[in-house]
Amino acid sequence: MTETAPLRLAIVGLGTVGAGVIRLLEVNGDLVARRAGRRIEVVAISARDRNKDRGVDLSAYEWVDDMGSLATRNDIDTVVELIGGSDGPALTLARQCLGQGKPFVTANKAMIAHHGLDLAREAERTGVALKYEAAVAGGVPVIKGLREGAAANRIMRVYGILNGTCNFILSTMERDGTAFADVLEDAQAKGYAEADPTFDIDGIDAAHKLSILASLAFGTEIDFPDVDITGIRHVLAADIREAAALGYKIRLVGMAECEAEGGENVGLFQRVHPMLVPTDHPLAHVDGALNAVVAEGNFVGRLFFQGPGAGEGPTASAVVADIIDIARDEYGPAFAMPAEWLQRQVKADAGQRIGRAYLRFLVKDRPGVLAEITAAMRDAGVSIESVIQRAQHEDGGVLVAIVTHAGALSCVEDVLRRLGGSDSLLGAPMVMHILD
Template identity: 65%
Template sequence: MSEPLRIALAGLGTVGGGVVRLIETNAELIARRAGRPIVITAISARNRGKNRGFDMARYAWEDDMVILGEREDVDVVVELVGGADGPALALARTTFEAGKALVTANKAMVANHGIELASRAEAAKTAFKFEAAVAGGIPVIKGLKEGAAANYIHRVYGILNGTCNYILSTMEDTGRDFADVLAEAQAKGFAEADPSFDIDGIDAAHKLAILSSIAFGTAVDFPGVTITGIRRLLAADIAQADALGYYIRLIGMAETEVDAEGKRRLFQRVHPHLVHRDHPLAHVDGATNAVVAEGNFVGRLLFQGAGAGDGPTASAVVADLIDIARGDIGAPFSIPAAELDMAARADTGHRTGKAYLRFTVADRPGTLAEIAAAMRDAGVSIESLIQKGRVEIDGEERVLVALVTHHGPESAIAKALDLLEGSPSLAEAPLVMHILEE
């Protein structure tokens, strides 16, 4: 058998510990599938004295994790520290400068610096792999880069954050409100003490930006993702969606389109959607992730599974290591970084579809008429209207009014909301959720 692939591991948290245990437990199987052993030679983490459930004395220790990229006894660095910048980015750059390969689960770094790092890896003729950065143990990056490589992918979308999906599906099952379920998710470890990264959609946006690049051959454009999280959702929204035949899911969606001048444009949005109960994503519940890709020959592909956790994410990391051990380098984003299309950002106004709008209003005559007039003047056709439920805001009781529009342009909805802006009838800004049909 060939010489072992020697790896250094930066970060020994949940995923890092999982990688060590997976390599130690399945060493023989991994060696047979990789064609040579994969061995850990050096490690680094924030706290050397912490008990991590394995014998750390077996591996060389570096207090400064950036040094891992310079060690002569290391072929591949695995970065599991996280963060878009700082030590993780310094380690990545050092690793490529030394001509070594990098495997990471760091979606923030890939979304913000992926093209730079891909260029460095390509110049060094080495590997840069990040399967674990998107959807945990689901091999969606490999599926798009390899299994669907012959297809033009015209749309990719899905449930990309397990924390949000756990909260939404629990709200469905129990009828409880967002804040209550979030507190439970934090107590169970499904949500961080500061959950903003998840519930405000940033985590899903990082993943979507990466998927977009691989699916469409476009440069990663994380700042171009329009982001709306789930923080404002109420139990009443869940109930009303259910009554209409929908479930609510936080969906990341990306498409490419060609404008009137023949220029390619990229649409990327993370946004809570009403998903028709017959759609495959409607029944993805708990902390599960799922991604749909639509190709011109392969049709609709569905990737579904555990989107986080030590086992699934470690599995994705080690799968990348096995590919490297086999000699698979390839372009990190499927197409060489210099050839990725710098697509302009799409204008969403001309996009068409149905939408759910929820208004929190004062209980007084004329409010419904005002909303209906704004919709009429903006050219929005109302399919159904529900006035049901009350909430207390700043000590005052308010009424919830929800409506579903007929199929029409998003620009018309935006115009209607502009007409209502500043209205004393509205207690807060309206909530808009687009509808994902079957």
């Protein structure tokens, strides 16, 4: 290998992923150098706690308390941010580095979802790279796949399982028949879920990732606020049993489509929602903490990406892949095209979409309740494909599960409005769309 000046890094954030990046570069340093065309050297590090044991030897690296100073140091070529958070220190550091013309690598999906467009514009203004492969699906190279491998295609739809915590919980409930709360507690004990799991189980983490994928897939501006989000905290073990009896598995699916008319995009649909996935669909076989993404292109057909969506090794692998690109001087726009060419989209009317749905009601055990539900569905114009009614001994109620024929989803919403004041219901109904 021809001797070339090394690429000098500063790593900010030394949690699981930051320590993993250092460990990967120590173990695979020679291989990485051969693939990058020059050596990758960590020059400086920064984090909140200087004395914490991170399981790697940090004595060879300069400790920096003022992370902002890294943006202007001439002995640092690229800054790697692994501290997280949509705003605060991470965003300040990103703006400082890109503004000073210093390439920037991040695993921060929240920051990219909220501020990625502005950061991409700044990177283009100063002519440097903004890289974020690790922000979506951990070690799965889906960002590169969409930005580079599928660049010649019009992508019609992108969807998938984007949160490993939720997938672990749902697939464990499916395997063991355990209640959501018990599986969540076990997931926290095993480190699959945070002490405060809100971002994961309420679908926010998956929505951050979906908004990034949608921008890459469709050439649209990131629009996180318009993602419709429903998490998994209200999914019952009974729902999973009924889904299995119908030939489905329940997965939290992020889905985005950009409606086109005459070759122009006219509406962006983005939704994160528990869905019934047919057992013969590839997503039905994604278990545990894995992630998977499906992209459908007009020439390439269906692409399927699957792998570990989090963890030290997979995420560090994605971070270092971005560093290798920078070492090779392989830049390119952050969102596959110049930021000024990304189209601003209106939010598509989800109610006009045609599809089937699973509706689950917990109701009082008394005559006439099923007739009340089916009458509301009749009046809303919803056609019923199948009905399941089962006693629920633990609460004295009855579970009613209904699968609809294909129809406008606004009609399903109308059913819920019609039943909203009914004293027959024990709690709010659960609606899950069916992936057809």
